[in-house]
Amino acid sequence: MPGFSKRPLESTPQEVNQRMTAGEELRLVDVRELFEFQQARIEGAELIPMRSVPQALSSLESEEKPIVVFCHHGMRSLQVVGWLREQGVENCTSMAGGIDRWSLEIDRSVPRYS
DSSP: OTTOOSSOSEEOHHHHHHHHHTTOOOEEEEOSOHHHHHHOOOTTOEEOOGGGTGGGHHHHHTOOSOEEEEOSSSHHHHHHHHHHHHTTOOSEEEETTHHHHHHHHTOTTSOOOO
């Protein structure tokens, strides 16, 4: 059935961190805006603002590494993952709670902002 995946739509920051700590190569995609990225970022993440995701589709479709999409609180990234899956990109998940939860639970050196 097209658009159906057995993979969960979301991963917790703990799951993402465990995968990275175990040496798994992930493509971290930050779908926030540039001004947000300048305030706080996760090391190694690439910025593709939500509105630019359609233009980046070919790059995301051809990605062999699992893609973890995140934003500030996890709403935009969940929308992006839903859209990507509709386009046939199955190897993507949204990081639940976004960079804010990452800052609270994984890396307190990442600034929180409102």
